[in-house]
Amino acid sequence: xxxxxxxxxxxxxxxxxxxxxxxxxxxxxxxxxxxxxxxxxxxxxxxxxxxxxxxxxxxxxxxxxxxxxxxxxxxxxxxxxxxxxxxxxxxxxxxxxxxxxxxxxxxxxxxxxxxxxxxxxxxxxxxxxxxxxxxxxxxxxxxxxxxxxxxxxxxxxxxxxxxxxxxxxxxxxxxxxxxxxxxxxxxxxxxxxxxxxxxxxxxxxxxxxxxxxxxxxxxxxxxxxxxxxxxxxxxxxxxxxxxxxxxxxxxxxxxxxxxxxxxxxxxxxxxxxxxxxxxxxxxxxxxxxxxxxxxxxxxxxxxxxxxxxxxxxxxxxxxxxxxxxxxxxxxxxxxxxxxxxxxxxxxxxxxxxxxxxxxxxxxxxxxxxxxxxxxxxxxxxxxxxxxxxxxxxxxxxxxxxxxxxxxxxxxxxx
Amino acid sequence: xxxxxxxxxxxxxxxxxxxxxxxxxxxxxxxxxxxxxxxxxxxxxxxxxxxxxxxxxxxxxxxxxxxxxxxxxxxxxxxxxxxxxxxxxxxxxxxxxxxxxxxxxxxxxxxxxxxxxxxxxxxxxxxxxxxxxxxxxxxxxxxxxxxxxxxxxxxxxxxxxxxxxxxxxxxxxxxxxxxxxxxxxxxxxxxxxxxxxxxxxxxxxxxxxxxxxxxxxxxxxxxxxxxxxxxxxxxxxxxxxxxxxxxxxxxxxxxxxxxxxxxxxxxxxxxxxxxxxxxxxxxxxxxxxxxxxxxxxxxxxxxxxxxxxxxxxxxxxxxxxxxxxxxxxxxxxxxxxxxxxxxxxxxxxxxxxxxxxxxxxxxxxxxxxxxxxxxxxxxxxxxxxxxxxxxxxxxxxxxxxxxxxxxxxxxxxx
Numbered sequence: 001x002x003x004x005x006x007x008x009x010x011x012x013x014x015x016x017x018x019x020x021x022x023x024x025x026x027x028x029x030x031x032x033x034x035x036x037x038x039x040x041x042x043x044x045x046x047x048x049x050x051x052x053x054x055x056x057x058x059x060x061x062x063x064x065x066x067x068x069x070x071x072x073x074x075x076x077x078x079x080x081x082x083x084x085x086x087x088x089x090x091x092x093x094x095x096x097x098x099x100x101x102x103x104x105x106x107x108x109x110x111x112x113x114x115x116x117x118x119x120x121x122x123x124x125x126x127x128x129x130x131x132x133x134x135x136x137x138x139x140x141x142x143x144x145x146x147x148x149x150x151x152x153x154x155x156x157x158x159x160x161x162x163x164x165x166x167x168x169x170x171x172x173x174x175x176x177x178x179x180x181x182x183x184x185x186x187x188x189x190x191x192x193x194x195x196x197x198x199x200x201x202x203x204x205x206x207x208x209x210x211x212x213x214x215x216x217x218x219x220x221x222x223x224x225x226x227x228x229x230x231x232x233x234x235x236x237x238x239x240x241x242x243x244x245x246x247x248x249x250x251x252x253x254x255x256x257x258x259x260x261x262x263x264x265x266x267x268x269x270x271x272x273x274x275x276x277x278x279x280x281x282x283x284x285x286x287x288x289x290x291x292x293x294x295x296x297x298x299x300x301x302x303x304x305x306x307x308x309x310x311x312x313x314x315x316x317x318x319x320x321x322x323x324x325x326x327x328x329x330x331x332x333x334x335x336x337x338x339x340x341x342x343x344x345x346x347x348x349x350x351x352x353x354x355x356x357x358x359x360x361x362x363x364x365x366x367x368x369x370x371x372x373x374x375x376x377x378x379x380x381x382x383x384x385x386x387x388x389x390x391x392x393x394x395x396x397x398x399x400x401x402x403x404x405x406x407x408x409x410x411x412x413x414x
Numbered sequence: 415x416x417x418x419x420x421x422x423x424x425x426x427x428x429x430x431x432x433x434x435x436x437x438x439x440x441x442x443x444x445x446x447x448x449x450x451x452x453x454x455x456x457x458x459x460x461x462x463x464x465x466x467x468x469x470x471x472x473x474x475x476x477x478x479x480x481x482x483x484x485x486x487x488x489x490x491x492x493x494x495x496x497x498x499x500x501x502x503x504x505x506x507x508x509x510x511x512x513x514x515x516x517x518x519x520x521x522x523x524x525x526x527x528x529x530x531x532x533x534x535x536x537x538x539x540x541x542x543x544x545x546x547x548x549x550x551x552x553x554x555x556x557x558x559x560x561x562x563x564x565x566x567x568x569x570x571x572x573x574x575x576x577x578x579x580x581x582x583x584x585x586x587x588x589x590x591x592x593x594x595x596x597x598x599x600x601x602x603x604x605x606x607x608x609x610x611x612x613x614x615x616x617x618x619x620x621x622x623x624x625x626x627x628x629x630x631x632x633x634x635x636x637x638x639x640x641x642x643x644x645x646x647x648x649x650x651x652x653x654x655x656x657x658x659x660x661x662x663x664x665x666x667x668x669x670x671x672x673x674x675x676x677x678x679x680x681x682x683x684x685x686x687x688x689x690x691x692x693x694x695x696x697x698x699x700x701x702x703x704x705x706x707x708x709x710x711x712x713x714x715x716x717x718x719x720x721x722x723x724x725x726x727x728x729x730x731x732x733x734x735x736x737x738x739x740x741x742x743x744x745x746x747x748x749x750x751x752x753x754x755x756x757x758x759x760x761x762x763x764x765x766x767x768x769x770x771x772x773x774x775x776x777x778x779x780x781x782x783x784x785x786x787x788x789x790x791x792x793x794x795x796x797x798x799x800x801x802x803x804x805x806x807x808x809x810x811x812x813x814x815x816x817x818x819x820x821x822x823x824x825x826x827x828x
Contacts, residue, residue: 196645213644217690228797229679229702230627230771231610234669236795241680242666248659255648265643266655267690269683276631276681276700278798286690288643357644381650383642384692 007115009403011396014107018395021047021087021103022095031386032095036088036130037065037169044087045175048102048127055109057125061177064142064155065129065170068179071109073122074413079184081119081410082369083108083402084126085192085361090134094388096193096378096395102127104191104399108406111399120411121186128361129170135160143361146182147368155181185369187336187409190362191398192373193390197381198354205397207354207375208340212363213263213290214297214329220247220308223318226273226281237279241271243317244283250307251287254300262300263290263357292329292355330356330363336372336409343374343404349397370409374401421529423817425810428521432809435461435501435517436509445800446509450502450544451479451583458501459589462516462541469523471539475591478556478569479543479584482593485523487536488827493598495533495824496783497522497816498540499606499775504548508802510607510792510809516541518605518813522820525813534825535600542775543584549574557775560596561782569595599783601750601823604776605812606787607804611795612768619811621768621789622754626777627677627704628711628743634661634722637732640687640695651693655685657731658697664721665701668714676714677704677771706743706769744770744777750786750823757788757818763811784823788815 024044025034034040045067049059052069060068070080085101105125112123128146133139136158145155156167170176194200199207224240248266255264265288272282289300305321312319344351354375356363365371376398379389438458439448448454459481463473466483474482484494499515519539526537542560547553550572559569570581584590608614613621638654662680669678679702686696703714719735726733758765768789770777779785790812793803 194645195642196647197641197650198645198647201650215644226799227611227795228609228772229681230629230677230704230773231608231612231797232677232771232795233610233612234666234673234677236611236615239666239679241662241683245659245662245680248655249663252648252653252656259648263644263646263648265653265691265693266659267643267685267692267694268688269655269685270688271681271683274682274684277679277702278681279679280681288691290644357646358642359644381641381646383645385640 007403009107009111009396009399011392011399013110014103014399015392015395017103017106018095018099021099025089027092027386029386031388032089032093033091034087034089035091035135036132037135037166037173039173041088042173045127048087051106052125055106055113057109060179061175062179062181063152063177064145064181065175065177066142066146066181067127069125071112071123073119073410075120076122078121079186080122080124081187081406082124082126082185083189083406084128085190086128086131088130088132090132090384092386094383094385096388096390097195097383098131100193100395101191104402107399108403111403118413119407120413123406123410130166131361136166140359140361140364143364147364148182149364152181185365188362188365188369188371189336189402189405190360190373191402192360192375193378193383194375195358195378195383199375199377200379200381202352203350204352205349205376205394206344206351206401208337208344208351209356209373209375210332210337210353211292212330212356212360213292214294215325215327216289216297216301216323217325218287219322219324220285220287221320222283222312224281227279229277229279232279238316239279240283240317241280243311243315244269244285246311247285247308250311251304254303257303258291258296258300261292261355262296264300290357294329327359330366332366332372333370336370339405339408340372340374340401342408343401346404347400349401372405374398374405421817423521423525423810423813425806425813427524428517428813429806429809431517431520432509432513435513439503441506441800443800445802446503446507447505448501448503449505449549450546451549451580451587453587455502456587456589459541462501465520466539469520469527471523474593475589476593476595477566477591478559478595479589479591480556480560480595481541483539485526485537487533487824489534490536492535493600494536494538495601495820496538496540496599497603497820498542499604500542500545502544502546504546504798506800508797508799510802510804511609511797512545514607514809515605518816521813522817525817532827533821534827537820537824544580545775550580554773554775554778557778561778562596563778563781566595599779602776602779602783602785603750603816603819604774604787605816606774606789607792607797608789609772609792609797613789613791614793614795616766617764618766619763619790619808620758620765620815622751622758622765623770623787623789624746624751624767625706626744626770626774627706628708629739629741630703630711630715630737631739632701633736633738634699634701635734636697636726638695641693643691643693646693652730653693654697654731655694657726657729658683658699660725661699661722664725665718668717671717672705672710672714675706675769676710678714704771708743741773744780746780746786747784750784753819753822754786754788754815756822757815760818761814763815786819788812
């Protein structure tokens, strides 16, 4: 493999492309708002397509609006190695989440051109539609259709809060392609910012992502008796918020109990009637459990159900627990993980194995293709926020590793 | 006092008046919606005025729209004995809260007529404007102006959510009187439903109200760090909702610690960003502390501040605590309390001393006149609710006690 040593991407060009793309939908606070299938999303897609055509790629758009920019291989009958992510953002999103994986893929193509390298398999850079799910729920819907998780009709019929469907909006912005959704992929890689604080805190440049956490999402309705905060003695109260508060503490304890790999979060709570002098009669709350092992998620589920029952019995409350979403843990492909590790070793980057805490298009791709992910740090672990940031060095390092991993799977010819 | 024995009100007539008044603003669920200074409130006032005129009373309306129906005494230079409450309701209010005190007063006047009794002092039945505060904040604003707690201009300028002021709305419905607000009152009595569960639970018919709880209201802002529920390890979280939850538990423990007379409630909580997969970065919450003794309220304040500081230190959160409202404890007039006790003894009702947990017009009147209150039970302690209910027996018993107390203070002549 000596001929592959010190193969370099152009880190400055990758950084500049990120900054240029960040102008589309730029917010005053330095982030971006590029909601899926808006005019701004179209402008981002157009710029990406222009860049890819300039790099000699052909463009295919499938019926979910997923874009594939293809650099031919020596044997174009072989399934492509695909890399990419998404261009859509949160309403108050940053300059890296999603777009980094897309433009790191473009930079790999540009660098292969600069280096005059041919690959056995074609290499494609993918843009997945509506990864964030901020405008059209659920998240990762178009990569989900690609992987057979959702039907095409389901995907196209997802509607935004104004009732506009993805199908209508794809047609409106000119990205309702005619290619079928889903086809063989030889390998899939996705580069992404970590969206958590671990790499930066440990001074590591690359996260070798071995797994993605499984998730269980719950909705709880806790029911007590609404009554007047003045004339109702403490001993006669059935305070739904007191129960909910103890459940928040319980969920946190479960997270610590199954540390270090468990996460347990109550993110949403709505109190009824939410009046300062009325004892709350009802609380709606959510629970988000994550762990890379299904068996542990089941243990967490059991601990929560038992704890909630005990808390509610003590106060005299009713509790309904609905698991509304289940997302199985993903173990990425060992050969793809190994290809990422080789890229790290090649360049001598500091690295550690990681479990992805967030969902990514790669989690669905992993169902239909050997898949790996490359993480780079983000400053203070902050993401889904206009202040989201990363350094040019991290951005460049992730691109280097991605190039190396793609070459490993696509087969370097010359 | 033998000539006063077995003086009876007409319980059936009082019940019928309550049911007739409940038709004005009746809701499909059996309650009433009679917000202050609406057309419905005007209709209720008009009916009350008609009834009082039919009972031989003269009507005075002051500049805050407070209505006084006066039955002359033998010596009309003496300050009147006043009784009453309010006709306005919560948006989903019941048939008794407020209106019971007004119509029990009217029934006392009617019964004095029936019995051919003259009193030394005039007797007046008062309707206080906007007690609930549901349409115009704060609550009890017009009795507050009467008692000198608020300026007249402040009272008239209170605006509803549409920007309409009390002054404008009083003029619109024809209840902007020209009498000055505030004048000497020889004694004030107010009959009211308990709005809590104690009397019914103990099988008592009458609550002899000795005190009204003092109140301290707080707003707390708890600040952590918003971050992604997936990639943020449990040990690196600054979860504002976890802190808020522990504060809810703390507030509850403080309520129990100063039992049986303390009440401690978190009624309102708002979580930011309130997203199921985001660790909350900020929580706004309220605390309502009540106790009949000021020194205990100060101890509860101290316990909360120390507890909040400890909880927030442990998690790494910021906390701001603002006391936004203070309502001093009220001890009612011993002679008025005694007059109520005599009424109870006269009729052999089961009774207990009580502390009012809620605010009432009587709490402000107590600042400018000897004051007492008479409570009757309400079913299941439920109030501020369309299902609010009471039995004809309780309603009648409260009227009997009110008659006896008024005679005691007004001086029975014949």
